[in-house]
Structure formats: C-alpha cells, structure tokens
Amino acid sequence: MGVFRVLKDDRGGQLLLLFLTVVAIVIPLLNLLVPEGSPFHVTTYTVSLFGKYLTYALLAVAVDLVWGYLGILSLGHAAFFALGGYVMGMYLMRQIGDRGVYGDPILPDFMVFLNWKELPWFWHGLDMFWFAAIMIALVPGLLAFVFGWLAFRSRVTGVYLSIITQALTFALMLAFFRNEMGFGGNNGLTDFKEILGFSLQSDATKVGLFVASAVALALGYLACRWIVTSKLGRVTVAIRDAEDRTRFIGYRVEYFKLWVFTFSAVLAGIAGALYVPQVGIINPGEFSPLNSIELVIWVAIGGRYTLYGAVIGALLVNYAKTLLTGVWPDAWLFALGAMFVLVTLFLPKGIAGIFRRKPA
Amino acid sequence: MSMLSDVRETMRRDEVWSFMAPPPSLDLDISHGPILYLEELNVSFDGFKAINDLTLYIDAGELRCIIGPNGAGKTTMMDIITGKTRPDSGKAFFGQRIDLLKLSEPQIATAGIGRKFQKPTVFEFHRVIDNLELALRAEKGVWPTLFAKLSSEQQDYLDETLDLIGLKEQRNAMAGSLSHGQKQWLEIGMLLVQQPHLLLVDEPVAGMTHQEMDRTAELLVSLAGKHSVVVVEHDMDFVRSIARKVTVLHQGSVLAEGSMDDVQNDQRVIDVYLGG
Numbered sequence: 001m002g003v004f005r006v007l008k009d010d011r012g013g014q015l016l017l018l019f020l021t022v023v024a025i026v027i028p029l030l031n032l033l034v035p036e037g038s039p040f041h042v043t044t045y046t047v048s049l050f051g052k053y054l055t056y057a058l059l060a061v062a063v064d065l066v067w068g069y070l071g072i073l074s075l076g077h078a079a080f081f082a083l084g085g086y087v088m089g090m091y092l093m094r095q096i097g098d099r100g101v102y103g104d105p106i107l108p109d110f111m112v113f114l115n116w117k118e119l120p121w122f123w124h125g126l127d128m129f130w131f132a133a134i135m136i137a138l139v140p141g142l143l144a145f146v147f148g149w150l151a152f153r154s155r156v157t158g159v160y161l162s163i164i165t166q167a168l169t170f171a172l173m174l175a176f177f178r179n180e181m182g183f184g185g186n187n188g189l190t191d192f193k194e195i196l197g198f199s200l201q202s203d204a205t206k207v208g209l210f211v212a213s214a215v216a217l218a219l220g221y222l223a224c225r226w227i228v229t230s231k232l233g234r235v236t237v238a239i240r241d242a243e244d245r246t247r248f249i250g251y252r253v254e255y256f257k258l259w260v261f262t263f264s265a266v267l268a269g270i271a272g273a274l275y276v277p278q279v280g281i282i283n284p285g286e287f288s289p290l291n292s293i294e295l296v297i298w299v300a301i302g303g304r305y306t307l308y309g310a311v312i313g314a315l316l317v318n319y320a321k322t323l324l325t326g327v328w329p330d331a332w333l334f335a336l337g338a339m340f341v342l343v344t345l346f347l348p349k350g351i352a353g354i355f356r357r358k359p360a
Numbered sequence: 361m362s363m364l365s366d367v368r369e370t371m372r373r374d375e376v377w378s379f380m381a382p383p384p385s386l387d388l389d390i391s392h393g394p395i396l397y398l399e400e401l402n403v404s405f406d407g408f409k410a411i412n413d414l415t416l417y418i419d420a421g422e423l424r425c426i427i428g429p430n431g432a433g434k435t436t437m438m439d440i441i442t443g444k445t446r447p448d449s450g451k452a453f454f455g456q457r458i459d460l461l462k463l464s465e466p467q468i469a470t471a472g473i474g475r476k477f478q479k480p481t482v483f484e485f486h487r488v489i490d491n492l493e494l495a496l497r498a499e500k501g502v503w504p505t506l507f508a509k510l511s512s513e514q515q516d517y518l519d520e521t522l523d524l525i526g527l528k529e530q531r532n533a534m535a536g537s538l539s540h541g542q543k544q545w546l547e548i549g550m551l552l553v554q555q556p557h558l559l560l561v562d563e564p565v566a567g568m569t570h571q572e573m574d575r576t577a578e579l580l581v582s583l584a585g586k587h588s589v590v591v592v593e594h595d596m597d598f599v600r601s602i603a604r605k606v607t608v609l610h611q612g613s614v615l616a617e618g619s620m621d622d623v624q625n626d627q628r629v630i631d632v633y634l635g636g
Binding site: 227230231232234235237238241242244245246247248249250251252253255256259 | 442444464465466469470474475477481482483484485486490493494495500501502505506507508550554
C-alpha cells in the first residue's frame, strides 16, 4: 500500500508515526480518565502545550521540505503559519456572536470599539467552517504562489531570496499591526469561545485539538514523504544541487520550485490554523522575522533533509524553551544561539544525523 | 523614447501580440540537410566580443569537432544553442523551423538538444541509476513527474545504458562517489537517455585514461548517423581519432573548416595555434 511504500527505508518516519499514534491515544486517556490527584494525570494545560508543539513540528516539516529538499532557505515561513492562524482566528471571532463584551451579534469587539458600522468584505463567509477551512489553505497558498511566481521567474536564488522572504514577513507584520487593516491591530484576535460548537474552555475540546494536531502532523509528514520519494522529489534535490543542469535536461525549474513552495506554505497555514485555538490568541507578533529565523534553527538542530529531523528539532527546542523561560527567561536567546552554534559545529547533520546510517 | 519604442513593438501590425501567438513549434524539420543553423551571431560581454559574426551549419547525422584556442568562443557558442546566453544579433535555428532564440533552456532540451558540460555535473546526492532516470526522455512537467513510474521497458533501457557506459557495478552508488572519468561517462549516459537529435559534447575526455578515451571515441562515432554530434575538444589525438570534419574557431568566428589534415596544414591555423 501507499503508506508502506512511502515509509519504506525510513526508520525515522516509522518511529515518528508510532510515536504520534501512541501519544494521540495515551495523552487523552491520561487527561480524561485518570483522576486529577494521580501522579499519572496529564493536566489540560500540558495537553494544549504539547498540541502547540505538534503544530510547530508540522511547520518545521514544511520548512524542511523547501530548505532541505529544494535548497530554498525561506526566512519567512512563519508568515504563512500566521496567515493560516489569522483565518482560523477570524472564524473563531465570528463564532463568538453576541457573547462579546459589547454584545454585537455580528461585529467583533474590536470593530465596535473602533466605531465600525459594518463588517469589512473579507470577514464575510468566515462564520462558516467549511469556508474558513478552504481559506486556511488558500490564503497562504495564494501568497506563496504569487510571491514564488515573481521570485522564481526572475531566478532570484540563495541569500537574496532569503532576504526577500524575510522582508515579506516583516511587511506583513507592519501591515497587521495597523488597526485599519481590520485584523484587530496589535491586540490581534482573542477571547475565542467555541469551535464547531464545542467550547474552547472544555478539556474534551482541547484534547480533540491535540489529537487533530497529531493527525495533521502525521498526514503532513506522509504527504511530504510521498513527494520526496517520488520522481518529483528527486527532481527537487537535483534542483538544489545543480539547478542549471536540471534545466538543461528539460525540467522547468521555476514551476517545480513554485509548486513545492506553495505546497509547503499551505502546510504551514494548516499548522497555524491548529495553533491558534490551542493558544487562544493570534496577533501580529507571529509575523515577526525572529519567529521565522527561530524556526529555521529548529530544523537545523533537528537535522534537515530528513523531514523527521525537523519534528525532533521543533519538539526538543520548544520543550527546552518552555523549561528555560520558566526558570530564567533572559537566558533563552543565548541558549538558543549556543545550541545552534554547537549543533552546527559538532552535528552538521543535526540530531537526526546521529541516528542516520551513512548512505551506501 | 524607450517607452515609445516599447509601445511600438507591442503594437506592431504585422504580427499578433506574443501572448496570443501559438506556442512555438517543437517539430524538427531537417528536410534541407542541416540540423543546426547559426547565422551571423554576435555576442559581447562588457565590450569583449566573445562571438563575432559566427556562421556555422551542422548537417543531420554529422559528427563535427570544434577546436580552437582558449577564449575562441566555443563554450559561448554552446551557451547560445542551449539558450543560456542570448546573442546580441544573429539567428539560430534548429532544423528549418525551431527558432532557438525564442525558447527557454528546458524547451530547447525537450526539442532535442542535449548538452554535456565541460566540468562534469551530475547530481551527486542521487544514485547513478537515479541520475539516468531524471535525464530519461519523458514528460517533464510537474504533475507527470509527481506521478511518474518507470515502465519495465524504461527500466531495461536504463540498465542497457548503464552497461554501455560501463557503470553497471556502480548502479546504486552515489554519483558523488564516482571518479572524474566515471562522472564524465555518467554524464554522457544522461545525455544518451534524453535521446536528443543533436548532442553537444564539451570536452568529453578531460581526465580520462587512454583506454577510456578510446571507448569514448568509439561511442561517439557509433552515435553519429542516428544523431548529430558536436564535440568541443582540446586533445588533438582524440579529435584526430574521431573527426571527419573539423571547424576551427578563433576570436569568435570560424577560421577554417575541413578535414583534419586540411586544417592542420592551413597556414592561418598554424599561426593561431603556434603564435606565429
């Protein structure tokens, strides 16, 4: 079957899927069935925290797809993540209905506060989940498509492309900070009540979102793995290593880059959409260039060109971040920098490189 | 001024707008003999004339050697044919109808021109067999590639080619682990499986042993007839062993053309090569 073919010769991927299956079954049980006093009880806070890590991991997989397999170092991937998150946030805002502070049945609180009389056109339709779900994929995908079409057609590569992606996310951040954009300005979107009719405060919903994140990560991983094991994946690696050569044997390099980049952006958008209901807020800070850079560091630490390495990196670094910022917040950036330097010096293939046998 | 000329170019009445014109034809028509027409080409880089009024015809099925001192424009000529460099003026046609100057690199490759580079470039992170698979003549769009599967005939064909280029043992080795000579052979193999009508081969025997050189010569000679082959080479012994017709380039244009003996006895050629 397809899944077996895709995971053949992929020990890391097999372990990852096993891990996700176990986690998606055990953690909900420990949260919902084990009584609160028991040492085995997992708090709802922890469930959401891990759920957040899983969405980060999906984002990291998306980055590894374009960086490790296509050679495009995108320093703006958090922008696609945040766009997916904003679409989800808009859907959740529309679900609040008249339970907001101002009690307006249609307008979200911040619009009432700004004295707006009616809903901007781009907020329409987002009260329907199916429409929001389409937009979650479409909005980041469309941005990536247009951006990629312009950049790849002009054959912008390497560090120049990285800088442009960085500028892209920075520009979006500045735009979303503005109140008149209609996305809640610097407060962003928050105070969500329910998703698909389930209260976001309830344990069961949070567990459901956690499981959804695990499933999304597993599916996203399989999809990426399917791409990289196909002939298309071999073409992308060929483009990474010798772009001109690939052109001269008849491949339209621009189209391949565009396709994979757009797909990766859609994955990032989906990750963002799962992230927002679990953390309960989305604001322009998510577009911050620093986020995109940090995310590249996760992938570098985990080990690029493996896909599962990106997951390891995202989970480990974020877990470390949670621990360390709890104890000594000021030290985090130094720790992150130190980790990056050490991994680059001693583990150039990242953590996944330790496990990986040398290619024959 | 330039805007005005842009507008005029767009509004020309003798042809439809470029985006409305049908896509360029990729059918090769060699009914008049030559497969490649280069006429009055000029290229200059920052004032240096790399190609100077170059006119050259290659007949279908011919094996042509091109020699010339460094900087004679051999590689630039190949760049023009394969779409990497656009000439300042002149014409380049593949067969009667295919205007090379209007096509992109992948389109030219699809039309049937294959190129081997001076420095062997293979995909080092892929296995030898995958290198051939990537080059194999097939639909090369994004979707066909995503769902591509090798048929058993294609599989056999790739294995035959591996045999031919003597890399059967290295079938599953990483291309990056091959020796220089083996990479040259792999690249020739990649050229073959593209099944081009015209092969441009830039310095095929650099870094090869004498034995390997002889085999390369044999292979190239056997290709001529079915394909047209253009070989750029510095190694005179090698050129002598394969050449029927030799073209000498000098300062971006053709200095002499003829059999190896004619060319070697040509006074101008001797002057250029020996610095007379």
